[in-house]
Amino acid sequence: MLDLKFIVANADAVIAGAAKKHITCDVPAILALDTERRELVTALDALRAEQKQAGKLIAKADPSERPALAAAQADAKAKLKSMEARSKDIDAELKALLLLVPNIPADAVPEGATDEDNVEIKRWGDLPKFDFAPRSHSELGEAHGWIDIVRGARISGSRNYVLIGDMSLLEHAIMRFAFDSMVARGFTPLSVPTLVRSETMVGTGYFPGGEDQAYRCDDRDDLCLVGTAEVPVTALHQDEILDFEDLPKKFVAQSTCYRREAGTYGKDTKGLYRVHQFQKVEQVVIDVADEERSLAHHEAILGNSEALLQSLELPYRVVNVCGGDLGQPQIQKFDIETWMPSREGFGETHSASRFHDFQSRRLSLRYRGEDGKVRHCHTLNNTVAASTRMLIAIVENHQNADGTVGIPDALQPYMGGRTVMGKPLT
RNA sequence: GGAGAGGUGGCGGAGUGGCCGAACGCGCUGGUUUCGAAAACCAGUAGGCCUUUACGGGUCUCGAGGGUUCAAAUCCCUCCCUCUCCGCCA
Numbered sequence: 001m002l003d004l005k006f007i008v009a010n011a012d013a014v015i016a017g018a019a020k021k022h023i024t025c026d027v028p029a030i031l032a033l034d035t036e037r038r039e040l041v042t043a044l045d046a047l048r049a050e051q052k053q054a055g056k057l058i059a060k061a062d063p064s065e066r067p068a069l070a071a072a073q074a075d076a077k078a079k080l081k082s083m084e085a086r087s088k089d090i091d092a093e094l095k096a097l098l099l100l101v102p103n104i105p106a107d108a109v110p111e112g113a114t115d116e117d118n119v120e121i122k123r124w125g126d127l128p129k130f131d132f133a134p135r136s137h138s139e140l141g142e143a144h145g146w147i148d149i150v151r152g153a154r155i156s157g158s159r160n161y162v163l164i165g166d167m168s169l170l171e172h173a174i175m176r177f178a179f180d181s182m183v184a185r186g187f188t189p190l191s192v193p194t195l196v197r198s199e200t201m202v203g204t205g206y207f208p209g210g211e212d213q214a215y216r217c218d219d220r221d222d223l224c225l226v227g228t229a230e231v232p233v234t235a236l237h238q239d240e241i242l243d244f245e246d247l248p249k250k251f252v253a254q255s256t257c258y259r260r261e262a263g264t265y266g267k268d269t270k271g272l273y274r275v276h277q278f279q280k281v282e283q284v285v286i287d288v289a290d291e292e293r294s295l296a297h298h299e300a301i302l303g304n305s306e307a308l309l310q311s312l313e314l315p316y317r318v319v320n321v322c323g324g325d326l327g328q329p330q331i332q333k334f335d336i337e338t339w340m341p342s343r344e345g346f347g348e349t350h351s352a353s354r355f356h357d358f359q360s361r362r363l364s365l366r367y368r369g370e371d372g373k374v375r376h377c378h379t380l381n382n383t384v385a386a387s388t389r390m391l392i393a394i395v396e397n398h399q400n401a402d403g404t405v406g407i408p409d410a411l412q413p414y415m416g417g418r419t420v421m422g423k424p425l426t
Numbered sequence: 427g428g429a430g431a432g433g434u435g436g437c438g439g440a441g442u443g444g445c446c447g448a449a450c451g452c453g454c455u456g457g458u459u460u461c462g463a464a465a466a467c468c469a470g471u472a473g474g475c476c477u478u479u480a481c482g483g484g485u486c487u488c489g490a491g492g493g494u495u496c497a498a499a500u501c502c503c504u505c506c507c508u509c510u511c512c513g514c515c516a
Contacts, residue, residue, distance in 0.1 A: 037475095037476095038475095038476070041475065041476050041477095041485080042476055042477070042484095044476090044485080045475085045476060045477085045484055045485040045486085046476095046484075046485090048484085048485060048486085051496080052485090054496065054497090055444070055497040056444075056445085056497085057496095058444085058496055058497075059444040059445080059496090059497075060444090060445095066496080067496095069496070070495085070496040070497090071496085072496085073496040073497090074496085076496085077495095077496070222506095241436090241472090241473085243436095366473095374472095374473075
């Protein structure tokens, strides 16, 4: 959410920002409502002041005079009531409109409509050259009995899976390696709820707009399953005023992630690429409202994930996500795409976002600055490792001609010291 | 799921209709004192909104939302949350 005062003062920039993101929002309606709101609040406050004074006079007056004085307040009372009702309506309308205004993308965000317009800014690693026909992770998974899609679907419907044996171990190995490496970098490990109130989904910017992508419990509980630990972690200090000495706060959390993937029928149906549930280690940074510091954090959290991919010996590229492919809340986003031989291309594995105070304003996440002033924090986050897409990349990139898979050095300690998984396929 | 208790400022904790945005204590900040520190003493110390060049003024908020009243932290209703006991349970 943007600051209403900021929108009023910078309406053109807000409109231009929304256009760059290809998102529609009604700024003129917001301006009109705000004008009405100001006039109303001024009048309302004056009336309330009168009312309070009158009340105090009644308290001091002789009891015999009270009924008459009280009766004289009837008009003011009625007027107050209708003004308050109107005021509440305006606030509600304004809030609803405000929640739909997107954050303004940074100048460095490229113009564009879809992910095809994202701009590659970096490439690392040599693409694997196979002197045999490489197998997809689905083929390897099936041949080794590592992945069971059929039973996954039988239990839980399409886009569900069961990992078996070494594949399950490898999943745990990746998650633990990712988690440990972030703790080693000074991030505070967190175990958080994956079931959150819809209010928290609004606070982090997923609602309104993303309802179709989230699983929601039934009406008995107003709870949603999160699509990422970003949600509970960013919301950890909501409604608080933090001390600037305690910032930045850097968190790492592993969680199960649930995604409905509505509207993706027929897309990426094979294998583990697009699934309803996976594990993910996520990094979140909360800091003071300083653009330079936010930028530095953004580079740092991007670097953290790059380091992970490098130690897993996986080729990847970094793209600067274009305006049209940016979500409503982000100032800027860098995606890391890791090479996946079966796709004969790079597949998105990481997403590093910078929000400035967009989320913290919704969450009422603030800090007291050195000057004593209270401001909204800046927030950022990035994937460290998402289980299924990492599994795809590792298994496909490190496969051998005989169908075995080399375990990257970094993961070997987490795999009982083994260097290879799977028996040679005939 | 059943029964009960409770949600007040950074924390503890008063306050059961008007003088309460809120006693008192702790904490924190500034000052006095001191060679320095501690202690003591004095002062200050929530946030949102409107208004004002500024100083300031006004208003709202005592878990959330409604209601009663001239007037609500205080009375009534609904919801949320926490705690205790019982039941169930990984």
